[in-house]
Amino acid sequence: MAETLATHPGAPLGAEAAHGAEPEHGGGKRRDFLKLVTGAFAVVGTGAIVWPFISSMNPSRDVLALSTTEVDLSPIQVGQAVTVVWRGKPVFVRHRTQQDIEAAQQVPVSELRDPQTDAQRVIKPEWLVMIGICTHLGCVPLGQKPTDPHGDYGGWFCPCHGSHYDTSGRIRKGPAPKNLVVPPYTFTSDTQIRIG
Amino acid sequence: MASGLHQSDFKNPVVRWIDARLPVFTMMEKEYGTFPTPRNFNYLWNFGALAMVTLLIMIATGIFLAMNYTPHVNHAFDSVERIMRDVNYGWLLRYVHANGASMFFIVVYVHIWRGLYYGSYKAPRELLWMLGVVIFLLMMATAFMGYVLPWGQMSFWGATVITNLFSAIPLVGDSIVTWLWGGFSVDNPTLNRFFSLHYLLPFVIVGVVFLHVAALHITGSNNPLGIDPKGPQDTVPFHPYYTVKDSVGLVAYFVVFAVLVFFFPNLLGHPDNYIPANPLVTPPHIVPEWYFLPYYAILRAVPNKLGGVVLMFSSILILFVLPWLDTSPVRSMRFRPIARIALLLWTVAFFVLMWCGSQPPEGIAVVLARIGTAYYFAYFLVILPLLGRLERTLPLPESISRPVLRGGGPLPAGAAVKPMEKA
Ligand code: HEM
Ligand code: FES
Numbered sequence: 274m275a276e277t278l279a280t281h282p283g284a285p286l287g288a289e290a291a292h293g294a295e296p297e298h299g300g301g302k303r304r305d306f307l308k309l310v311t312g313a314f315a316v317v318g319t320g321a322i323v324w325p326f327i328s329s330m331n332p333s334r335d336v337l338a339l340s341t342t343e344v345d346l347s348p349i350q351v352g353q354a355v356t357v358v359w360r361g362k363p364v365f366v367r368h369r370t371q372q373d374i375e376a377a378q379q380v381p382v383s384e385l386r387d388p389q390t391d392a393q394r395v396i397k398p399e400w401l402v403m404i405g406i407c408t409h410l411g412c413v414p415l416g417q418k419p420t421d422p423h424g425d426y427g428g429w430f431c432p433c434h435g436s437h438y439d440t441s442g443r444i445r446k447g448p449a450p451k452n453l454v455v456p457p458y459t460f461t462s463d464t465q466i467r468i469g
Numbered sequence: 470m471a472s473g474l475h476q477s478d479f480k481n482p483v484v485r486w487i488d489a490r491l492p493v494f495t496m497m498e499k500e501y502g503t504f505p506t507p508r509n510f511n512y513l514w515n516f517g518a519l520a521m522v523t524l525l526i527m528i529a530t531g532i533f534l535a536m537n538y539t540p541h542v543n544h545a546f547d548s549v550e551r552i553m554r555d556v557n558y559g560w561l562l563r564y565v566h567a568n569g570a571s572m573f574f575i576v577v578y579v580h581i582w583r584g585l586y587y588g589s590y591k592a593p594r595e596l597l598w599m600l601g602v603v604i605f606l607l608m609m610a611t612a613f614m615g616y617v618l619p620w621g622q623m624s625f626w627g628a629t630v631i632t633n634l635f636s637a638i639p640l641v642g643d644s645i646v647t648w649l650w651g652g653f654s655v656d657n658p659t660l661n662r663f664f665s666l667h668y669l670l671p672f673v674i675v676g677v678v679f680l681h682v683a684a685l686h687i688t689g690s691n692n693p694l695g696i697d698p699k700g701p702q703d704t705v706p707f708h709p710y711y712t713v714k715d716s717v718g719l720v721a722y723f724v725v726f727a728v729l730v731f732f733f734p735n736l737l738g739h740p741d742n743y744i745p746a747n748p749l750v751t752p753p754h755i756v757p758e759w760y761f762l763p764y765y766a767i768l769r770a771v772p773n774k775l776g777g778v779v780l781m782f783s784s785i786l787i788l789f790v791l792p793w794l795d796t797s798p799v800r801s802m803r804f805r806p807i808a809r810i811a812l813l814l815w816t817v818a819f820f821v822l823m824w825c826g827s828q829p830p831e832g833i834a835v836v837l838a839r840i841g842t843a844y845y846f847a848y849f850l851v852i853l854p855l856l857g858r859l860e861r862t863l864p865l866p867e868s869i870s871r872p873v874l875r876g877g878g879p880l881p882a883g884a885a886v887k888p889m890e891k892a
Contacts (some may be wrong), residue, residue, distance in 0.1 A: 327648075330662065336652045356749055361654035363749045378502045405749075406654075409774055410628065411633035412751040433630060434752050434769050450774045 299330035319386065343461070354402075354417045357403060359468045363405035363413055364456060365429075369440065374398045376427060377441035387452045391441045394455050402466065403442045404456050407431040409449035414438060429453070500686055505704035506711055507692035509869050513692070515578035515718030521678065521766075523573045524721060528671050530566040531615075534559075538618065540664035542657045545620035546745045564734040570612050571737045572726050574760035577605060581788075583813060588800030595792040597684040602788045604677050609761070609785075610629030611670040614663040616758060621742030626755045628655045628663070634768075637778040654748060696865055703869040716787075727809040754829055762826030763819055767845070769830045770838040780842065787849050794849050796857030806862040809857045815848040 342359040344366055349355055354367040369377075377391040378398075395401055405413050409431065415421040416429030416438070424430030424437035428447045431446075436447030443452040458468040477495060488494040536765035537556050538550040552559035581601070584590055590598035617628045632649050636642040651658030689698070698704050705711075729736065737759055741752045757765050764781050769775035787794075802809040822841040828834035 298657055330651055331648050332650075332652050332656070336656075361652060361656050362750060404747040409633075411636075412630065412755065413749060415751075415753075426595065432751065432829075433626075442484050448769070448777065454564070467805055 277414070319340065339414060344466050344468065345464060347464040348384075348468065351399075352419075355442055356417055357468070359456060364404040364468055365401070365403050365417060365442070367397050367401040367417075369401055373401075373427070373440040377439060377443075379438065380441075380443075384445050387450065388440075389443060389452055394441050394452070395445075396458075396460060400466075401440075402455065402458055403453040403467070405429075405453070406435065407436055407449055408451035408453065409434055409436050409447070414453070470738055486784065500707075501712070502706065502708045504651045504686065504707040505660050505701070506690055506707045507698055507869055508705045508710075509692050509694060510690070510711065510714065512714075512718055513579065513583040513693075513695050515715055515722075516576050517581060518715040519576045519718060519722050520573065522722075523569060523576055523796040524671065524674060524678065526599065526616065526766035527569050528675075529568065529571060530562050530569065531668070534566055535668065538664075540661050541619070542620060542660055542746070543754060545618060545660060551617045552837070554689065561730075564730045567731045567738065568726070568734060570615065571760065572722075572729070573608065574612070576722075577608065578760075581605065582816065584691075585815075586801070586802045586809075587691055587763075588695050588795070588797075590788075590792045591795065591800050593688045594684075594691065597681060597688060598792060599789055600677055600681040600684060602785070604674055604681060606752055606785065607670055607674045607677065607786075611667060611674065612760070614670075614759065615668040616742075617663045618667065619742060620660065620746045621748055622750075623739045623755065623774060624754050625655060625748065627757055630755065631757075632659075634778050634781075639775070656748075662770065666680065670823075687763040692869060693801060693803065694866060695804070695870055696869065699868045756827055759823070759827075763822035764826075765825035766834075766838040767842045768843040769826075770835070780846075784842075784845060787846070791849060791853075793829045795869075795892060796855040797853075797860065797862070798867065799862045804865055805856070805860060807860050808853070811848055811852045812854065816843065818844040 292298075296364050319326070329447070338359055342357055342364070344355075344357050345366070349368045351367065351368050352370050356363045356365055358364070364398070367373075374391070380391075382388045382390055390400060391398070394403070394408045405417070407414050410433060412433035414431040416423045416427035422432075424439075424446070426437050426439035428440045428442060429438040430436070431447065431449065434448050434451035435444050438449075438453055439445050440454075441452075456468050458466050461467050475487040475492040475495065477485045477492065477496055479485040479488050534552065534781055537548060537552050537559060539545055549563070553561075556562075584598060584601070602613055613627070613631060617624045632655065635649065636646045637647060647653065648658070650656065692698075726853060739756065739758075743757075744752075746761055758764070764784055768777045768781040769786050771780055795810065798806065799805055802812055821837055822845065824870045825834045825838035825841060
């Protein structure tokens with residue numbers, strides 16, 4: 274390259290190179306700067322245009338609005354369970370028996386995959402409220418009806434890939450990584466809760 | 470001939486007028502008429518063309534189904550029943566589309582297997598192969614979203630389980646799943662976007678198939694011997710030789726397809742999908758469509774959520790690097806006595822996994838799924854790299870035409886070329 278320039282000083286290529294040679298330093302820098310700024314603007318601009326598309330796929334305002342559910346607890350007898358819907362998901366509300374509660378409280382926390390005491394999962398020990406969605410891949414575990422399978426720990430059993438939950442809804446066996454999730458809820462009276 | 474126009478030799482003046490300005494006829498003639506193709510194809514080489522035809526059938530039936538389908542959680546199931554009962558020939562459109570998906574996967578599985586057996590993934594066809602894997606991934610995404618549209622129990626719970634796979638991603642997993650759903654569970658926003666994408670992706674597939682075929686026409690086709698054509702005596706023009714051979718295969722294929730559609734239209738489906746979706750009750754035993762079963766078995770073979778998901782995706786992504794895992798210079802398994810057995814065992818493992826995926830996750834099914842998964846990966850990651858170094862391959866024939874034309878007997882040098890050049 275250098276040789277070509279040296280031997281053909283009058284050729285267009287050489288002329289151009291020679292022309293560029295003097296302000297080369299400043300010119301090169303200015304061009305790099307312009308390229309960088311243009312590139313940066315293009316990236317930011319593309320991001321700004323893509324974002325609304327991505328964001329439009331997130332939950333919309335009307336979906337977010339359906340976010341509380343009230344449950345009347347008075348008709349639920351000891352040992353019974355009901356399933357209510359909150360944000361399109363099933364929520365298990367179980368009126369636990371004394372045996373259920375004791376079984377849940379006696380488990381050493383160190384044995385658990387997702388360590389939580391029973392007390393951390395309830396407001397009142399006789400009422401267990403949790404989202405009825407297996408933390409593995411989202412099936413609804415069985416165990417709400419007395420005739421359902423309850424798994425090896427007397428709670429819930431997920432038929433999809435075989436996860437077993439105990440009487441506190443904690444994962445004990447199978448592929449699920451976490452305990453059944455306890456949703457935010459409050460007692461609005463002795464026999465009424467509001468989920469969400 | 471005016472300057473700037475393409476020199477066209479077609480006799481028909483209209484064709485010539487168009488061809489001179491837009492040489493599509495010349496291109497078709499070059500790529501599908503005179504295109505030199507190895508003379509020794511067997512019927513496994515039909516399956517690329519069969520895949521192409523099936524793709525067109527899926528697009529055609531799909532567009533007409535969409536004219537009567539309603540993508541709303543309250544109407545989707547009923548609109549499909551209406552297609553089945555009230556729309557003229559709606560039952561035909563739907564059964565062809567549903568069974569067409571199964572036929573598509575059968576065809577593409579054979580097509581991929583053909584590539585595995587004859588080493589079509591090796592240099593110089595690596596990119597062609599990788600584009601094929603892209604097509605396969607797009608097909609899986611399309612089929613999965615299509616299965617959600619009738620909004621039956623299996624639609625709903627299949628969608629729930631598969632979208633939840635992404636929740637295994639550390640930190641951002643749950644946000645990604647919410648984003649995929651457009652809500653807090655699989656619901657109307659999910660159904661809407663799946664319909665939109667199910668309509669879109671087949672056309673993306675058409676685009677990638679175009680690239681796949683363009684790449685094929687640069688390297689030329691592989692063949693059952695896995696050796697390169699050495700000259701015109703080793704090839705025949707695509708038309709009429711392979712247009713005819715492909716047509717024969719196509720007729721046989723349509724017979725099978727028609728028997729499925731007209732006599733066993735629900736054989737490969739699941740009866741639970743005729744129950745409308747119920748977000749509060751998971752069916753006691755959920756299974757994906759048959760063509761996803763092997764991957765589903767791999768997912769469940771691991772008693773760990775993230776591990777299972779990673780392994781499942783790797784089982785397909787590994788195909789992308791296969792051209793570099795198999796280091797043997799010999800393409801066709803005909804000349805690889807050990808690799809051939811290893812591949813046949815891999816095929817067995819694939820079917821065993823398919824069976825395991827259809828069973829409840831307990832007992833022998835779990836054990837077999839683990840063995841099958843181990844072998845599936847070992848074939849790619851251990852056996853092929855080792856065999857590339859250790860295997861003693863059989864001697865390759867000198868050319869494609871020699872064993873075909875002369876029963877394998879040796880010929881004086883140069884004599885092999887002449888008789889063919891007249892033909
Ligand atoms: C929609 C799906 C597909 C279509 C329409 C399609 C179409 C075709 C066609 C028309 C051919 C030429 C004819 C033949 O050799 O059989 C071909 C060749 C080929 N395809 Fe595909 N293909 C599809 C999917 C795939 C997939 C999923 C893979 C691999 C993962 C793949 C790998 C190959 C390879 C390696 C070749 C060259 C084969 C050879 O010459 O031996 N294709 N394809
Ligand atoms: S979804 Fe419950 S075990 Fe997989």
